[in-house]
Amino acid sequence: MDMKTLYLLVPLAPLAGALLAGLFGRLIGRTGAHVVTIMGVLVALTASVVIFQDVQAGHHFNGSVYTWLESGGLSLHVGFLIDPLTVMMMLVVTFVSLMVHIYTIGYMADDPGYQRFFSYISLFTFSMLILVMSNNFVQLFFGWEAVGLVSYLLIGFWYKRPTAIYANLKAFLVNRVGDFGFLLGIALIAAYAGSLDYAEVFAKRNELAAMTETVTQWPLMTAICICLFIGAMGKSAQVPLHVWLPDSMEGPTPISALIHAATMVTAGIFMVTRMSPLFELSDVALSFVLVIGSVTALFMGFLGIIQNDIKRVVAYSTLSQLGYMTVALGVSAYPIAVFHLMTHAFFKALLFLGAGSVIMGCHHNQDMRYMGGLRKYMPITWMTSLLGSLALIGFPFFSGFYSKDSIIEAVHASHIWGSGFAYFSVMAGVFVTAFYSFRMYFMVFHGTERFDQAPHGPHHGHDDQHGSGKPHESPWVVTLPLILLAIPSVLIGYFTIQPMLYGEWFASAITIDAVKHPAVSLLAEEFHGAFAMAIHGLTSLPFILAMSGVGLSWLFYLKRPDIPATIQKSVKPVYILLENKYYFDKFNEVVFAGGARLLGRGLWKGGDQMLIDGLVVNGSARFVGWLAGVVRKLQTGHIYQYAFGMIFGVVALLTYFLYWFNRV
Numbered sequence: 001m002d003m004k005t006l007y008l009l010v011p012l013a014p015l016a017g018a019l020l021a022g023l024f025g026r027l028i029g030r031t032g033a034h035v036v037t038i039m040g041v042l043v044a045l046t047a048s049v050v051i052f053q054d055v056q057a058g059h060h061f062n063g064s065v066y067t068w069l070e071s072g073g074l075s076l077h078v079g080f081l082i083d084p085l086t087v088m089m090m091l092v093v094t095f096v097s098l099m100v101h102i103y104t105i106g107y108m109a110d111d112p113g114y115q116r117f118f119s120y121i122s123l124f125t126f127s128m129l130i131l132v133m134s135n136n137f138v139q140l141f142f143g144w145e146a147v148g149l150v151s152y153l154l155i156g157f158w159y160k161r162p163t164a165i166y167a168n169l170k171a172f173l174v175n176r177v178g179d180f181g182f183l184l185g186i187a188l189i190a191a192y193a194g195s196l197d198y199a200e201v202f203a204k205r206n207e208l209a210a211m212t213e214t215v216t217q218w219p220l221m222t223a224i225c226i227c228l229f230i231g232a233m234g235k236s237a238q239v240p241l242h243v244w245l246p247d248s249m250e251g252p253t254p255i256s257a258l259i260h261a262a263t264m265v266t267a268g269i270f271m272v273t274r275m276s277p278l279f280e281l282s283d284v285a286l287s288f289v290l291v292i293g294s295v296t297a298l299f300m301g302f303l304g305i306i307q308n309d310i311k312r313v314v315a316y317s318t319l320s321q322l323g324y325m326t327v328a329l330g331v332s333a334y335p336i337a338v339f340h341l342m343t344h345a346f347f348k349a350l351l352f353l354g355a356g357s358v359i360m361g362c363h364h365n366q367d368m369r370y371m372g373g374l375r376k377y378m379p380i381t382w383m384t385s386l387l388g389s390l391a392l393i394g395f396p397f398f399s400g401f402y403s404k405d406s407i408i409e410a411v412h413a414s415h416i417w418g419s420g421f422a423y424f425s426v427m428a429g430v431f432v433t434a435f436y437s438f439r440m441y442f443m444v445f446h447g448t449e450r451f452d453q454a455p456h457g458p459h460h461g462h463d464d465q466h467g468s469g470k471p472h473e474s475p476w477v478v479t480l481p482l483i484l485l486a487i488p489s490v491l492i493g494y495f496t497i498q499p500m501l502y503g504e505w506f507a508s509a510i511t512i513d514a515v516k517h518p519a520v521s522l523l524a525e526e527f528h529g530a531f532a533m534a535i536h537g538l539t540s541l542p543f544i545l546a547m548s549g550v551g552l553s554w555l556f557y558l559k560r561p562d563i564p565a566t567i568q569k570s571v572k573p574v575y576i577l578l579e580n581k582y583y584f585d586k587f588n589e590v591v592f593a594g595g596a597r598l599l600g601r602g603l604w605k606g607g608d609q610m611l612i613d614g615l616v617v618n619g620s621a622r623f624v625g626w627l628a629g630v631v632r633k634l635q636t637g638h639i640y641q642y643a644f645g646m647i648f649g650v651v652a653l654l655t656y657f658l659y660w661f662n663r664v
Contacts, residue, residue: 003061011133017040021115033118076136082133083509085273103356106474106478120150124147124255131147144271148172151255152171158252180230186228188223189201232269233292235268238292238326243581256356257353277511286517288330303316303319303582304316313439324429327426335506336406339403348388349485371443371444374444375446384483430546435552438549
């Protein structure tokens with residue numbers, strides 16, 4: 001098999017599984033549905049490993065596999081760009097997707113939409129692979145929209161629940177806002193570069209940087225980069241386009257791991273990294289990226305502190321960590337951003353799937369206030385969740401430590417506008433992350449057993465009734481993915497930091513102006529190995545802040561649970577602000593939804609009823625009736641009147657033609 005065929009196999013194998021499970025689900029049954037989709041993703045993962053080894057040997061590929069439209073000088077085609085950045089994303093997407101597929105066998109075992117769910121998640125994998133493997137903006141946009149569409153289907157998977165329908169509509173609409181900016185950026189590139197192929201656009205980047213946008217007179221590169229980043233803000237849930245992600249927890253837990261760990265939400269981070277040759281030419285765009293990321297990293301973390309739904313705590317954690325990745329992009333530390341993307345994918349998928357295991361063990365209760373003491377009932381889930389939490393807070397030697405600390409050091413070494421605020425945000429975020437992460441850990445796995453106090457009735461699970469009895473460990477199809485995800489959550493940072501950040505791994509895929517943006521090169525001078533970095537990390541300020549957050553959560557939620565209630569009463573306005581999520585949803589509802597309602601009412605009353613119905617439809621009918629009434633009076637039945645009319649008409653026509661003949 002030649003390499004080009006292997007490249008095609010990676011996205012097409014999951015697509016084949018999705019089509020088989022979706023179109024022939026009833027025929028092949030539940031077992032057949034999960035077998036064909038898991039085999040498809042396994043084939044994609046195996047092919048990705050082979051391609052990874054080929055890229056390690058120095059073989060890259062950038063070419064078209066199918067041309068589907070040519071118009072003038074513009075050629076649109078399906079093509080692949082296979083380089084170190086692409087294969088890293090391919091491995092992460094296919095591995096996490098495979099774990100989610102296996103996990104789904106246990107989690108969705110009793111769901112009537114079993115085959116449909118497997119079809120959706122396999123289709124989602126195909127869409128994400130098309131996105132990361134593309135070598136042109138059209139294919140990138142196709143994958144971009146496809147993951148948005150499938151996420152809509154997955155978030156609203158339980159379509160009989162109004163909250164799920166509201167959540168998937170919200171996700172779809174918010175992403176459309178970001179995608180409008182993304183499309184504008186692509187349109188600017190097509191208009192000024194005359195091409196939509198990455199390599200051709202990057203080759204013209206210095207010419208584009210010297211131009212200004214004709215309408216606004218903005219520097220063209222700044223306009224392009226900000227428009228592209230607006231697309232990333234929607235997909236990667238940056239403030240203020242973050243509001244869809246917490247509500248998307250209405251979908252089944254496996255898709256929370258798939259969408260919010262390794263795939264959809266990291267698409268924006270990947271895209272900006274891929275566009276590094278363009279972003280390096282606009283410091284204004286980089287500062288914009290940096291400030292947005294800083295606000296997201298800090299303020300979304302605060303919201304995780306007050307959540308009681310276990311999945312929503314992890315969701316706000318995802319928002320905060322996406323902010324960290326965006327901050328890294330803003331200081332031109334693109335390798336560090338995608339390094340954190342990779343490590344985060346493993347430990348965040350682990351935490352989401354661990355949360356799902358807890359939900360299963362607690363008979364589909366998601367409220368942490370009715371958990372506690374689960375450690376002895378769910379030992380595998382407990383241990384893997386602890387490892388994931390330690391990776392999340394950046395404990396030395398865990399994968400999250402290497403990527404998160406590298407981001408903090410890169411921001412500290414940067415002098416771009418906004419880096420001071422960004423440094424404060426990421427440092428404060430370390431304490432906040434540790435606090436809410438171990439708040440969740442202690443409330444779920446330690447302390448007093450409260451699961452017998454859980455109220456019965458509607459909840460967020462598969463059906464409408466809580467189960468009864470003590471918690472129980474999940475089946476092996478659930479715990480096996482947890483164990484397999486825990487391994488890279490602990491180890492992958494240690495073994496990959498040197499080649500990914502300070503070696504030559506990303507040299508051909510990422511462009512950094514080391515003179516203007518020296519953060520990564522300065523870190524490389526200070527790097528003396530992964531072991532030395534972890535030992536030094538034990539004495540650093542981020543470690544002290546993280547341990548302070550862990551200690552405070554231990555005090556508040558295990559030893560003195562009365563303290564949080566007292567604090568809540570004393571700072572009630574702050575609590576109300578956080579509970580209402582800074583009123584972003586309220587603002588959107590009043591301004592945008594309310595404005596749309598007013599506009600719709602105006603168009604209905606003024607446009608539809610008055611203009612179309614009143615003037616065009618009814619008005620034309622009344623005019624025809626009036627005209628018919630006038631003409632009817634001319635129909636008298638007297639021949640002399642008709643003869644007079646004919647003579648009068650002939651005289652009028654002759655007069656008209658003679659007048660124009662004399663004019664000519």
